Amino acid sequence: xxxxxxxxxxxxxxxxxxxxxxxxxxxxxxxxxxxxxxxxxxxxxxxxxxxxxxxxxxxxxxxxxxxxxxxxxxxxxxxxxxxxxxxxxxxxxxxxxxxxxxxxxxxxxxxxxxxxxxxxxxxxxxxxxxxxxxxxxxxxxxxxxxxxxxxxxxxxxxxxxxxxxxxxxxxxxxxxxxxxxxxxxxxxxxxxxxxxxxxxxxxxxxxxxxxxxxxxxxxxxxxxxxxxxxxxxxxxxxxxxxxxxxxxxxxxxxxxxxxxxxx
Numbered sequence: 401x402x403x404x405x406x407x408x409x410x411x412x413x414x415x416x417x418x419x420x421x422x423x424x425x426x427x428x429x430x431x432x433x434x435x436x437x438x439x440x441x442x443x444x445x446x447x448x449x450x451x452x453x454x455x456x457x458x459x460x461x462x463x464x465x466x467x468x469x470x471x472x473x474x475x476x477x478x479x480x481x482x483x484x485x486x487x488x489x490x491x492x493x494x495x496x497x498x499x500x501x502x503x504x505x506x507x508x509x510x511x512x513x514x515x516x517x518x519x520x521x522x523x524x525x526x527x528x529x530x531x532x533x534x535x536x537x538x539x540x541x542x543x544x545x546x547x548x549x550x551x552x553x554x555x556x557x558x559x560x561x562x563x564x565x566x567x568x569x570x571x572x573x574x575x576x577x578x579x580x581x582x583x584x585x586x587x588x589x590x591x592x593x594x595x596x597x598x599x600x601x602x603x604x605x606x607x608x609x610x611x612x613x614x615x616x617x618x619x620x621x622x623x624x625x626x627x628x629x630x631x632x633x634x635x636x637x638x639x640x641x642x643x644x645x646x647x648x649x650x651x652x653x654x655x656x657x658x659x660x661x662x663x
Contacts (some may be wrong), residue, residue, distance in 0.1 A: 408504040411435040411478035411541070412486060414456075415470050419488035420445040422574070427454040429492040430484065432501065439474035447488075466592065468553035471546040478541055485537045485546075485555075489575045490516070496569035500538055509565040511557060512538040517570040520636055521578065528626035528636045529619065535571065536564060551592035579639075586643045594650035603655045609648035617641035 412433040416423060417440065427436055436456035440448055441464055451458050459477060464470070471485060482504050486492070492500070496514065503512050513536040518525055525531065536544075536555040546553045576582045620626045621637035629636065 407501075408482050408507075409434040409480035410482045410484060410500075410504065411437055411480035412484045413437040413439070413471070413474040413478055414451075414486050414488055415439050415441070415467075415474050416443060416447050416451070416488050417441045418443045418445045418447060420447045420450055422488040423447055424450050424454055425491060426486060426488050427451065427456060430486070430497070432497055433484065435478065435480050437474055437477045439470065439477065441470065466548065466550035466553075466596075468546045468548040468550070471553060472548075475541075475545065481541060483539055483541050486571075487573075487575075489573060491572040491574065493569065493572060496567065496571060499567045499569050503538065503565070503567060509563050510540040510543040511536055511555065511564045512567055513564055514538070514567040515570045516573050518573040518575060520576045520582070520632055523629070523632045525629050525633065525636055527624055527628050528621070528633055528640070529624040530636070534566065537571070538567070550596045551589050582639060586639075586646065590643060590647035590650055593647045594654055597651050598654040602651060604648050604651045606649065606652055609645045609652060612648050613641040613645035616644040 410433045412427075412430045412435070414423070414426060414437070416438055419426075420443070423438070427438075430436070436451075436454065438448075438451040438456040438458045440451070440458060440460045442460065442462045448458050448460065457477070461473065465473075475483060475485070484492075484500065499514075500512075503509075513534045515531070516533045516535050518530050518533065539555065542558065544555050544557050547556050575585065617637050617640070620640050621634065626633040626637040
């Protein structure tokens with residue numbers, strides 16, 4: 401009588417800061433995992449207590465090196481064969497959970513991506529460049545790491561790139577329940593993007609910021625069919641245009657401040 405194949409083990413890793421409103425639902429959605437790892441960067445709410453109560457191994461650090469390095473710190477705490485990296489405001493629904501378990505069992509690849517579906521003010525946004533939003537999150541430990549970008553980090557294969565296989569069920573993203581959540585994230589991401597580009601030697605101008613914001617709106621609302629998402633589709637595209645202007649203006653401000661300091 402042949403033995404059943406051994407079920408691969410899975411670590412779920414999450415980085416947090418003040419995610420008390422999200423972390424319980426996030427961790428509950430991956431109850432099939434063998435290990436829950438939470439790396440917290442100084443939460444002042446109940447994030448740590450909730451995550452601990454949910455059975456997670458919680459580690460706290462109080463410096464912030466950027467999203468890429470922080471996710472690699474969390475990855476270094478994982479001990480299982482496979483890793484699923486999540487943000488606290490993401491949820492794995494039963495259909496995706498089943499796909500994840502089948503993917504690990506078949507082992508047809510060492511890295512898998514999945515479509516992410518994002519909610520804005522209670523409405524799923526299916527266009528605007530937000531969908532399809534494929535994110536690589538499931539991988540064999542030691543076969544991939546995140547790049548060290550301050551923001552907009554992505555998973556990179558270690559050594560020779562294995563074929564990445566796509567899962568079909570969506571990862572649900574509850575990042576923007578109110579407009580304020582969008583603006584709060586905009587500030588963090590835009591300033592980090594500007595610092596990163598400044599450190600790379602990039603420069604820009606106010607006219608470039610304005611032109612880029614116009615292009616961003618046309619691309620998201622017309623080319624990427626944002627108008628099909630109705631009134632909130634227009635709002636999303638308009639806010640994306642403002643976000644584009646803001647990040648380029650932040651970069652312009654950093655360059656301008658440096659020139660003034662030199663003179």
